[in-house]
Amino acid sequence: MPLKALIVEDDADKARQAEQGLREVGFSQIDLAGNGIAAKRLLRDTFYHLVVLDIALPAREHEEPDRRGGIALFNEVTARELYKQPRHFIGLTAYEEIFDEALSQLGAEAWSVILYDRTSSEWLQQLQIKARHIVASQLAEEQGQHFLSDIGVVTALGDPELDAVLALDWSWKEEADSSDATKYHLGLTSCNGANRKIVAAKAPGMGMAQAAILATKMILHYRPRCVVMCGICAGVKSSDVNLGDVLVSNPSWDYGSGKRLVKAGVRTFEPAPQPFVLSTRIRGLVESLQDRSDLLHSLRGSFQGQKPDSTLRILIGPVASGAAVLADEKIIESLKSQQNRKLLGIDMESYGVMAAGSEVSAPRPEALIIKGVSDFADSAKNDAYRHYAAYTSANILRLLVENFGL
Template sequence: MKVLIVEDDGDKLRRLYTVLIRSGVKEEDISDVRCSHQARSNLRTIHYDLLLLDLNIPRRLDEAPRSGEGAALLEEISERGKYQKPRAVIGVTAYDGELKSAQPIFNAGLVPIFLYESESDGWEAPLQRWLEYNIATQVIEPSVSSGEYLVDVAIITALERPELSAILDLDWDWKEQNFLDDDTSYFLGQAKRQDGGRIVAASSPFVGMPAASILATKMIARFKPRFLIHAGIAAAVRGQAEIGDVLVADPSWDWGSGKFAIDADKIVFYAAPYQILLREELRGKIRRLASDEERLAKIRSAWKGQRPASVLSVRLGPMASGASVLADGVTKERIRDQHRKLLGIEMETYGVMAAAEFSSKPRPMAISLKSACDFADGQKNDEFQAYAAFTSARVVEILVESYL
């Protein structure tokens, strides 16, 4: 993000730089000028994400500071079309009287004013909180053009329970984060590894591809994750995986994509799916993780409830997504006709993968790790949903902390 500071006091300017950098702004993205004339010149040609404006500044470099000059500059920027209007403005002043007289002008544009105190640092924390909040909510735009990621991993689940709750059981120091412009509750965490990877997790309001795709799109836009992980539960194809096995989609597709037609007086469905492959970098990591039998066995033994007799495995293979819950056994066979090595069937993966595939830059690398809780063959039950959510979450933990 690009920041312009309009400030003529050297010590105050230095301290504003410090607060900005602590809030996540890069020093090379910060510019400063000492008078309103220089500010006008910059604002005619350069678009800034944030303007930090002293209220008591000189009009020109060879003049003394003027009371109200900062407020006058803000009014001029707001009313005249010749200026590149910043996305956000903050007023800063060392004079209480100046703050009170400028308050109506700043309030009219919903612009905050902070009272600077040279003998105290009490003003720094409120300013830093404002900056961090508004950068996170993109009131202030992060450095999108430089292709920067804001978090390391974003995790999406379709259900709050048992899927998201299993993720939040991981020891990642979760803190809930809510935004005024968004009804979704996000959870921010820190991975237990040397570089302390930043994690964000959330669940969709409903099951299905539309809700998952919308949530993925929101999280990509807001948090710009390096990796996007879809975790949770799925149905396995009997003979291809066991209950609790973690199924990694490669490729994924919408099994309902195609057309219905009449052929010999019969309704026939011609499938025409677009398949999204797992990135090769991730495919290699999953293969190494799948060979780590000791750690997978520890996950299985850590579960305190009922568990299946089979050992825990991580399986890489084709995963089909669709809008319907399958419990008839017949539809599954039709889907198997679309890929003879079909590993599993669920309702969201393709939507999440597509959101990442077609997002704006910087694009995350997406992966789906969903554990089998049934076989979608008419014998569907909820007996192993909690176990499957647990194994999915714990494999996500290993992937994030040891491989990503």
């Protein structure tokens, strides 16, 4: 089937660049619409594998762009059966102040939003990267490629995180491969009588790069339906996060992504994150578990070591990743004020796993981050609750797999 794309864009030069970029990666039919009405006419009659959608879009020809016109179009098209539902959306916006809103809307199904900058070609490169994966996914679907396992579990370098996963009663067996230094552990469990195949391994080093490398290797070799990172993280105390809470990242981003420059003699940093969001399906499963206070209470009570006094909670929200271990409240608060006021936690690896899940070749897994809060990344940081946080993280995964069909 020829790959079809629709570019909804009122800027002729930007539309031309996007069209050329999509043709270079394999899209053969590309239609253009300069306003919302024209786009809706096309979407009523044609199925598109991809819609590239300008967020600041005029509703009609000769009208001024509405800075949220693309969001309105997206909401109407996805809500009404009148339209042939596109396979993918990618949003484009030059307005940083509405980037998060656009990501919240389009990101609900793990679709993407790209920040446009007419002085750089980076936006087009990002568009082509995502478009290539759509092409690969379509090819894989046509060739009948399938997932080979159910859950791939990635943990950080430290022992407690992987130990907590391997302590789950999942009939673990170690698998050795002379061509790969990583030790993989294969497990088996069930949900409603159906088997669930699990693979788990820990990263060879600290940080996002090591986690991304391991996740990519695991995905390409074992082809899990879902790649999960379990382990520990730092919580943000001012966001009403308690020690022992379990955080599920939505979204996840690299807080060090951006530009460092000097303005008027002052060194400054302009963040430019590219967040990844949780899929709607997995978010629904986690929300169902959030409501099961009986299961969470039992889970907390079953841990025999040192644990916080607080009730076990699952919180879904923003968790950022960075290259350095943090033990400074001021840095945490600056990230909260400058990048996401709802920030719940910080770690060193999650973004790499989310990126691997989003950017690998098809069949592409969903990605999920489950991290227990072991400290607040402040001067009081210690390892007192590390084992408890690792334990709850691993067992939240167990409940999602065995009780909720992850």
